[in-house]
Amino acid sequence: MIRAALRGLRGRLLLSLVLTSAVTLVVAAAITIGPLQSRLRDQSESALQETTEATQGDFETALTKTKKVDPKLAKLPVEQGGGYVNAEKERRQRRATELSRLAFELRERTNGARVLVTDLSFTDAAGTDSPAFFVDTDFQNTPDESALRLALQATNENISETQIIDDELTFAMPVFINGKIAGVVVSQRNLTEVSTTVRLVRNALFTAAVISLAVAIGLGLALSSTLTRRLKLLQRAALRITAEGPEAPAPTDRGRDxxxxxxxxxxxxxxxxxxxxxxxxxxxxxxxxxxxxxxxxxxxxxxxxxxxxxxxxxxxxxxxxxxxxxxxxxxxxxxxxxxxxxxRLDAAVQLRSEPVELGEIARAVAAEFSLRAGDRGVELEVDSPGPCWARADPAACARVVRILIDNALRYAPRGAPIEINATHVGHRVAVRVSDRGPGVPEDEREHVFERFHRGKATSVESGFGLGLAIGRELAERMNGTLELSDAHEGGACFVLTLPASPSSPSPSPAPDSAAAA
CATH class of the missing domain: 1.10.287 (Helix Hairpins)
Structure with missing residues (x-):
């Protein structure tokens, strides 16, 4: 049933709309979710580094101010808290207090990152520099081995170091006094919030995708139903035309699509x-x-x-x-x-294309009608000022001229002449056949070239309404025209215009503008 539904236009429209929406959402998810985690990690790393480096001067100042023992304090007796040892304890306490204050400020500025500080100005009992942490904002007794190794690496290489292990980001920044390392500030933060953020975005995008697909299905059903309903109306109208013929009610649709x-x-x-x-x-x-x-x-x-x-x-x-x-x-x-x-016209039989002298064809065809014209007392006047070469089919040209002369003889009054002129019209040549009959009414000027149309003023020898239709179609098949023009003395004037042949003499503009009509 589903396969049968998809074969229809409605099913295909719905399927294409849903697939388009799904592909769009998948591409959007791939573009958004794919680099999001990496981008957030990079931003977190850059923020931690920049914030920590911004406090480097403060830590260096704290170490510098608490470096020397107060001479006045050193001269006091030991029992009064003086002497070098007590003074060193007091200096160390002040340093610890200042470094702790800066460490907790850095923690606040880094949104809860763990801050550890080493002070290399103090030595251990063995007299070697100790990279042990002097300040730990998390108050953990067990030192972080990875942070300790990174601090030692920064101490040895005199540059800041960064490492990411799983979701743990660690940045170690050395602090200098007079060009020598006096300590290392280590900032640690967990990047699990990045994964959490990515997961929340993914879930939100999935929810939006489900809602979007549901909306797409709803819109697709509405649009496809409207479209198929209109098409079914057209189908029923076409079937009515098939069953009842052209007189069946015409289909109506006011849509502008x-x-x-x-x-x-x-x-x-x-x-x-x-x-x-x-x-x-x-x-x-x-x-x-x-x-x-x-x-x-x-x-x-x-x-x-x-x-x-x-x-x-x-x-x-x-x-x-x-x-x-x-x-x-x-x-x-x-x-x-x-x-x-x-x-033959309906079968689109191929016509020849060769140079044809229209004046000669006009005289030959007029000779065919001389006996009939004599019986009616009509004179056929053929006028051709010079050779008029056209590119056309000789038999088709003769057929069109024959139709025009035959049509003129039907309506020309007895004793009135029929004028047949072959002349140049710009870069084309034309044959004009004019009579002095009743002419063609305005409302029939274009209909006379339709098949089976017979004018109101039919003569005794009226035809079947095919001659002029055949003549126009033959003219158009030869890249020419057959038109009804205005005659000088009433009557009708039909003009056959054809392309001039390259072998003909250079044509001159026709003096009679009516020939160009």
Whole structure:
């Protein structure tokens, strides 16, 4: 069950949040606890050394002041407390009193450290210097062997010595009088409080880690629950779209984060699906009508023609029926060609890229429509001031120009000319096809390039709403554009713009700014 829960997004989010918190706490503990004990020991050692060394002058002064016997006291009779021996006792007592006072002051300044002082100005019965402790703030009769050895080492080497044995820190500082060692001050303190402090910090950090992980789990559950609930709403909305189609209610999420962006993207996708579904239905209805009409007429024409031929009917009437059948076949051929072009565009068939002379292509395509234009009384005026070389696919260029001329012939009034111009536009070349028909209303200027869109002012020979969409997609596949511009004398003006070929002559700026539209 736990493994199944972790497979979900909620479990993975919770696990990642907890693991991140745990790793952060472990790293913080390693950085904090690891060097803490060593750092505290170093600080304790430095503090003990600095405090002890700060009293070196006081101890030297105490030894200096009590060094000599008072001459007046030495001349007194022994029974009156005088003489050298009594004077020496009195000096030793005063020294002991002064050194004890300084030792206890040092103990207070070092927060309870044990202070031991040796006085090398006195000798033992054998006459050798004795490193035995003269003052001990702990009043222990048994001398500390490690402290005694360290004091002796400091005496022999004339420098301060420090040693740490287990949790026992000992610092020995020699005291000098006139450049000679007169004694050694030893400070001892136990470092168990360092271990205690580290243990308290470790326990506090562990408690904080447990609380932090609990808080992280709580926050993770709250955040993951909110996130997964929003994602489940999007999932149900997507399943509704799958079951009910684009007309299902759109998903809503007002969040300004990635989930909200996903919901809005699904809404836009649904809107696009709805638009495409509407266009598909419209196309199916249009295609069905357009196919049924010529097929029905072809069937009726063939039946009448067969009947006339069997009965030896009028030859002229038969020819008219054949011509009508040819017109319907042309409509079927146009529909088949447009559907084939559309399927090739959707399949992303690779186009060629080579130098193409647009003026020549415009004249060749215009020649294809000369018969049809003559039947409608429309003149095709092709104008090309010079070679206009473009870098494109020749067949695709011819197809786009063919679409534009065919579209113009559908709407151009009888007797009005259609102008076809090939010219340079800066570093690009363009073909303009202008007619003097009803033009394109403002609300349809961009929709005319959508698939299956048919304008309101359709002509008798209206198409299937695919020509201009195919033309724009072909132009964009050739790194060009197909746009609707404003004509000089009403009507519509479509402009195909393509990159100029490097082999073409240096282009000059177009005098007509409308060609650049």
């Amino acid at each position: 990635e989930v909200g962006d996903l919901a809005r993207a699904l809404g836009r996708m649904q809107e696009e699906l709805r638009r495409q579904e509407t266009a598909r239905r419209s196309f199916v209805a249009t295609a069905s009508h357009e196919l049924r009409t010529p097929l029905t007429m072809l069937q009726g024409t063939m039946e009448l023609l067969d009947e006339d031929l069997r009965e030896g009917g009028d030859l002229q009437d038969a020819q008219e029926q054949v011509e009508s059948a040819r017109g319907e076949l042309r409509r079927l051929s146009v529909l088949a060609t447009e559907l084939l072009d559309l399927s």
